[in-house]
Amino acid sequence: MSTFPLVIPRPVHPTGLWNWLTTIDHKKIGILYGVTAFIMFITGGIEATLMRIQLAAPEQDIVSAAVYNQLFTMHGTTMIFLAIMPLGAAFFNFVIPLQIGARDVAFPRLNAFSYWTFLAGALMLKFSWIGGATDAGWFGYAPLTSIDQNPGTGIDFWILSLQVLGIASLAAAFNFIVTIINMRAPGMTMMRLPLFTWMTFITAILLVLAFPVITVALIELTLDRYFAFNFFNVAQGGSVVLWQHLFWVFGHPEVYILILPAMGIVSEVLPTFSRKPLFGYATVVLAGVIIAFMGWMVWSHHMFTVGLGPVANAVFTVTTMLIAVPTGIKVFNWIGTIWGGSIKLNTPMLFSLGFIAMFLIGGVSGVMHAVSASDAQQQDTYFIPAHIHYVLFGGAIMALMSGIYYWFPKFTGKMFDEKMGKLHFWLMIVGQNVTFFPMHFVGMDGMPRRIYTYVEGMGWEMWNGVATFGAFILVAGFLVFIYNMVISWKSGAKAPSDPWDGRTLEWSIPSPPPEYNFKDIPVVHSLDDWWATKYGSPRKEVPASGGSGDQEGHDIHLPQPSYWPFVVSAGIFVAGYGVVFNQLILPWAIAGIGVFIGFVGVYSWSLEPVNDPDENQGH
Amino acid sequence: MFFTKFNPRIGWLGILLIVLLVSTIGCYPEHNQSTFDPHGPVASRQLDIFVWILIGGSIVFALVTAALIYAAIKYRRRDENEIPKQVHGNLRLEILWTVIPAIVVLGFSVASINTLFYAADPPDTSKEPLTMEAIGHQWWFEFRYPHPDDDSKQIVTANEVYIPIGEPVKINLESVDVIHSFWVPKLAGKVDMVPSEGNYMWFQADGPGEFFGQCAEYCGTSHSNMKFKVIAVEKTDFESWLRDQAATAVASTDPLASEGAATFKSAGCTGCHATKTVINTGSKGRVGPNLAHVGSRRHLAAGMMDNSNDDGTVNDSYLQENIRKWLQNPEKIKPGNIMSGQAAIYQDPNKSLTEKQISALVAYLTSLR
Numbered sequence: 006m007s008t009f010p011l012v013i014p015r016p017v018h019p020t021g022l023w024n025w026l027t028t029i030d031h032k033k034i035g036i037l038y039g040v041t042a043f044i045m046f047i048t049g050g051i052e053a054t055l056m057r058i059q060l061a062a063p064e065q066d067i068v069s070a071a072v073y074n075q076l077f078t079m080h081g082t083t084m085i086f087l088a089i090m091p092l093g094a095a096f097f098n099f100v101i102p103l104q105i106g107a108r109d110v111a112f113p114r115l116n117a118f119s120y121w122t123f124l125a126g127a128l129m130l131k132f133s134w135i136g137g138a139t140d141a142g143w144f145g146y147a148p149l150t151s152i153d154q155n156p157g158t159g160i161d162f163w164i165l166s167l168q169v170l171g172i173a174s175l176a177a178a179f180n181f182i183v184t185i186i187n188m189r190a191p192g193m194t195m196m197r198l199p200l201f202t203w204m205t206f207i208t209a210i211l212l213v214l215a216f217p218v219i220t221v222a223l224i225e226l227t228l229d230r231y232f233a234f235n236f237f238n239v240a241q242g243g244s245v246v247l248w249q250h251l252f253w254v255f256g257h258p259e260v261y262i263l264i265l266p267a268m269g270i271v272s273e274v275l276p277t278f279s280r281k282p283l284f285g286y287a288t289v290v291l292a293g294v295i296i297a298f299m300g301w302m303v304w305s306h307h308m309f310t311v312g313l314g315p316v317a318n319a320v321f322t323v324t325t326m327l328i329a330v331p332t333g334i335k336v337f338n339w340i341g342t343i344w345g346g347s348i349k350l351n352t353p354m355l356f357s358l359g360f361i362a363m364f365l366i367g368g369v370s371g372v373m374h375a376v377s378a379s380d381a382q383q384q385d386t387y388f389i390p391a392h393i394h395y396v397l398f399g400g401a402i403m404a405l406m407s408g409i410y411y412w413f414p415k416f417t418g419k420m421f422d423e424k425m426g427k428l429h430f431w432l433m434i435v436g437q438n439v440t441f442f443p444m445h446f447v448g449m450d451g452m453p454r455r456i457y458t459y460v461e462g463m464g465w466e467m468w469n470g471v472a473t474f475g476a477f478i479l480v481a482g483f484l485v486f487i488y489n490m491v492i493s494w495k496s497g498a499k500a501p502s503d504p505w506d507g508r509t510l511e512w513s514i515p516s517p518p519p520e521y522n523f524k525d526i527p528v529v530h531s532l533d534d535w536w537a538t539k540y541g542s543p544r545k546e547v548p549a550s551g552g553s554g555d556q557e558g559h560d561i562h563l564p565q566p567s568y569w570p571f572v573v574s575a576g577i578f579v580a581g582y583g584v585v586f587n588q589l590i591l592p593w594a595i596a597g598i599g600v601f602i603g604f605v606g607v608y609s610w611s612l613e614p615v616n617d618p619d620e621n622q623g624h
Numbered sequence: 625m626f627f628t629k630f631n632p633r634i635g636w637l638g639i640l641l642i643v644l645l646v647s648t649i650g651c652y653p654e655h656n657q658s659t660f661d662p663h664g665p666v667a668s669r670q671l672d673i674f675v676w677i678l679i680g681g682s683i684v685f686a687l688v689t690a691a692l693i694y695a696a697i698k699y700r701r702r703d704e705n706e707i708p709k710q711v712h713g714n715l716r717l718e719i720l721w722t723v724i725p726a727i728v729v730l731g732f733s734v735a736s737i738n739t740l741f742y743a744a745d746p747p748d749t750s751k752e753p754l755t756m757e758a759i760g761h762q763w764w765f766e767f768r769y770p771h772p773d774d775d776s777k778q779i780v781t782a783n784e785v786y787i788p789i790g791e792p793v794k795i796n797l798e799s800v801d802v803i804h805s806f807w808v809p810k811l812a813g814k815v816d817m818v819p820s821e822g823n824y825m826w827f828q829a830d831g832p833g834e835f836f837g838q839c840a841e842y843c844g845t846s847h848s849n850m851k852f853k854v855i856a857v858e859k860t861d862f863e864s865w866l867r868d869q870a871a872t873a874v875a876s877t878d879p880l881a882s883e884g885a886a887t888f889k890s891a892g893c894t895g896c897h898a899t900k901t902v903i904n905t906g907s908k909g910r911v912g913p914n915l916a917h918v919g920s921r922r923h924l925a926a927g928m929m930d931n932s933n934d935d936g937t938v939n940d941s942y943l944q945e946n947i948r949k950w951l952q953n954p955e956k957i958k959p960g961n962i963m964s965g966q967a968a969i970y971q972d973p974n975k976s977l978t979e980k981q982i983s984a985l986v987a988y989l990t991s992l993r
Contacts, residue, residue: 070845070959142842148819149802149844239819245803246818279699280706285713310805310816310841312797312823315744319737326729330722337721338713340691347701347708358696362689369681376732378739379674381813382659382667385805385840446650449674451657451809453840456848460928464655540707 014614015565027566029113030520034120035099036416039409041120042091045127049083050483052076054476057440061473063461073457074140075159079130081143082163085263086170087127089397092405093266094123094174097181097205099416103511103518104199106190106527111183113564114610119177121574126169129581133162142455144256145226147237147248152230161230161585164223169581171216171223178212181205190510192529196290199509199533200283203290204269207297208262214301215258222251231587246311253304261300263397264364265293267404268335271357274411275339277505278354279346282533285338292331292338299328309377310384318377325375332368336361352426353505356407359434363399367392370445385455388448394441403433406486413493414500418517421497425489432482439475443468508536521561569610576603656836657809663835663856664828666812669739677732743812746792746826753826755794756785760804760817762843763850763958764913764926769866771902778905779870780898782913783852783926788862789829797823800909805841808854814840829856834936838927845960851927855936872900873916876991884988887981891969896962899992911962919943919992925950928957940990947986951977 016027028034056076059067068076098116102109110116133139139159141149150160185198185206198206226248228234235241237248276283283289305313305321339361348354370392374380383389406429413421447465448454459465503512510527511518513535531537580599586592653661662668699708746753757778759766767785771777787793797806799817807814812827829835839850857865875885888894896912903909918924922932929946933939950957955964964970969977977985 070848074842074845074847140845146803146842149842154802154844246821279708280701281708282710282712284711285715285718288713288718310814312815312818312821315737315741318740322736322740323730323733326733327726329729330726333725334718334722336688338718340688340695341711341714341717343692343695343699345708345711346695346699347703347706348696348699349701350696358692361692365685365688369685372681372729372732373674373677376673376677376736378670378736378743378813379677381743381815382670382674382809384814385842443650446652449650449659450652450655451659451836451838453807453838453847455842458848463657464652468650 013568013609016568018566024566026571027117027568029109029117029564029566029570031098031102031110031113031116032416032518032520032522034116035095035097037120038091038098038123039095039416041124041127042088042095045083045087045131046092047483048131049080049088050480052080052083054480056080057473057476059457060459060469062470063459063463063466065458068457070457071140074142074455075134075138077455078140078142078163079134079138082130082167084397085143085259086167087130089263089401089405090174091123091127093205093208093263094119094177096201096266096270096405096408096412097177097209100412100511101181101184101202101205102188103415103514103522104202104509105185105188105193106510106523106529107184107188108522108526108561109564110180111188112180114567114570115176115180117567118570118573119173119180121571122169122173122176122577125574125578125581126166126173129162129169129578129585130166133159133166139163144252145248146252147226147229147245148239150226150230150248151237158585161227161587164227164230165581165585168220168223169577171220172577174212175216178209178216181209182213185209190523190527190529192534194529196287197529197532197534200272200286200289201266201269204265204272204293207293208265211258211262211265211297211300215255215262218251219255222248222255225251246308249308249311250304253307254301256307257304258297258300260396261297263401265297267360267401268293270404270408270411271339271360272335273509274353274357274407275342276533277411277507278349278351278357279343280506281342281346282508282536283338284341284344286532289335289338292334295331296328299324299331303328306375306377306380309374309380322375322377326372329368329372329375336365336368351423352421352430353407353411355427355430356403356410359430360400360403360407363395363403363434363437367395367400370395383448385453386448387444387452387454390454391441391444391448394437394444398441399437406433409490411505412511413490414504414516415511416517417494417497418500418515419493419497420500420504421493422489425485429482429486429489432478432485436475436478436482439478440472441475443472443475503535506539508533510535513538521563524561565615567610567613569606569613573603573606573610576600576606657838659809661810663833664811664830666743666827667810669742670813673736673739676735680728680732743825746794749792753792753794754788755796757796757798758785758806758817759909760797760799760801760806760839760843761911761913762801763839763846763961765804765806765837765839765850765852766909766913768903768909769869770905771870772863772866776905777902779866780901780903780909780914781869781917783923784855784921785852786855786857786862786865787829788859789832789856791859792826792828794824794826797825802843803841804839804843804850806837807840808835808837810835811854816841829854832856832858834922836927846958849926849928849958851923853923853927855922868920869901869917873919873992875988878987878991880984880987881991882988884984884986887977887984888988891975891977891981891985892967893985896967915989915992917992918947919990925954925957944986944990947989948982951982951985 016023018024018027055068059065059073137157137159141155141160148154185202225236229236235243237243237245239245272283272289302324303321305317306325309318374383410421410426446468450464452459452465500516502515514523576599579602580596583592583596583599651660652658659671662671757768765783767781768778771779797815797817799819804817805814806817811829812825815823815825833856835854837852837854839847875881896910897915898910899916901914901916920938922936922938923930924946931938931943931946954961968975
């Protein structure tokens, strides 16, 4: 078609490795995200288990101080950026187009690019274990990250991988904002969007606004480290508190980036298994919006002991306390949803109910250190890891597990084993309370966090031993989960299209969905349209404008696979690796090669031909 | 009687009791760093706030969880074909559970702000409170007191701080390297030692005692190994202690100790460790802890090794053994410390301390009272 030499035809690989490398099908990308994120979750879990073994008894020497500090830094960074965020992204990818009645996301190639760039960032971070990972904490407080304090490359890997992950997250966020605004099926007004889609929409907006802040902070840090700038160098008039402000202005909205999708999942699961609509849909949506908005006004509650003064601390105490109100509204509305319903206590439902109780404990301990006077005794003690794990493990992970079980039949076309699912739930709910509840005790008992050991006689022995025991219950739970997932995916019973008597559009199509999702674009008449179709007036199938309505689905125009998203991400990976090893000739040359690969990728991407739909690539 | 007929109110009470029990099972006032055993007004008021929120939070948790469990059991699906009433919401209820929590959290906030301001500044009294300086180093604490006789001088010590009881003490917080945090759980919540930010805090010990402190902000490899003690004594004892500190330590004239004094100079120890305590106010401190009165301290290496008998007096044989262990391998006790990383005696194999030199140093340092 074109005479330009770089124009390479679109790949055509229906199966195999090349298919996965070039796919732009949102469902396959969702599965890639999910599997990768879960593997990262396991690596973060191994890091956590090693820490718990070290702390099981006083004065143990299983890992050295230096390694322990690397472990908690990598554990935090991994769980937040490589596990919970991309697990959320897995659901966005797979579920959102199905929920809004679309055939793919707005920018399918950009979507593939997001995944491959996420993978590049994840690998960069994890590979930094070779040669010493960063030990400055996931929060990277200056001046611990300065070149004097930390001359190794561990931190540079951390900085660069976070920048790369930022690119991936921003691309994905823009993609989902545009998708949710523009790709909704006819009649799917904003106030008919399923709650999970709504929360994803809010999360994506938060991402777009929050990531630039950390990007700026990381650029400043890079300039300090590589080019002797003085943003965080107190001796030259810089400020170490500046880093904290930048980090937490990003970091607190980030907490809501992690928890809002979880709340969205729970808001899908509870109505389905109660056979009742979400109680106060508009209120729950509004509460999510308010949480996202107020999330920007509370960052200094991470800094109550930094010495900002009683006036600033008082203001942030009040704003932080107030954010408990919309969070409380959600909890009350969830209870309103199940109240008077017809509740089926199967695995996804148990995880969602467990989420509410565990998240509530995290919420209550959150209020305890939202009050800065009380926080003075809790800040940087084990009380805080207790809180964050009730919010992010008892909260986010529980909800994500609920979502995995809930949509597993849709993802794979198979049913999971319900007995093993329930066993997983009970191991997890017991395990996390045995692991994380004692951390409240040792925290109030004066045990600082981030210590690699403690001496005998402080009184922290017993509860640390208990916590470590709990960690092994959790490990057992996840082994059950992995076994269940693998076996069920391989040889589970075939899933019907609507195994749960669902309420939203994804349950109206076969499991797993065909490549084109909807043979005919549905027309939406109400909230929970699929439920209304089943139990109310019969649904009118109307082809979307421009759609063909052909029975065989042959003429459905789908985006086509592409090599280039992968190539661009590979270029970013190579360039990032080069930049990490600053100040030598070879690494900068490698960085140049990476930039070149990326440039070729972007160039070819923009010139990529669109195959003529009439040629029929055989959907 | 109560048990013959199930009374739902008793059920609620039971759940509440269980929650309160679980919440209080982890209180150990007898432990060294417990926040449940305040010995001063700041820690005491901070604990009060915590206890109020704990009670309020436990009630909320008990009620919500009870409702959750009750609903999950009561509304269990009994017939696969049953379709419950499709309730979409209830505006009045939703307004109720927005307004009531808002009032409750605002109430808590306002109540706590009082304590926040109380803890921020020492109470206004006619006379200036005793003001001392605490300076964070990786990984030990330097302390400076104003010289009682000379305003332009300060008295330097390390890792052990004496305060007079019954009066507020103001502590100016500084750091020479990274951010540390100054925390004595039984006296007050922590405040960070941020380089050049001019932070300060205050506390008051209501009675005599020895209080444990520990760095609470992650500060690098040996963050875990950075502790200190606050020893609260009667005002007169404090004053005499301070005068003792101001005096130059007199080393023993014992031959081994004299040899140790010579080794202390020849091995380069003086490059980082001072043996005189009076300095000009605000002058730059040494890299390592002041050792002028190291033999009188209850702990060695920033709280890592205990030299004391149960009554708090220094036990000579513990002290000697601890100094010896430290000199033999400081890296083992405090990984990453500057001494083992930079001192020639640990870096240059030709300059390593011999056992004899170590014994001499032990004799010398032990005699520094």
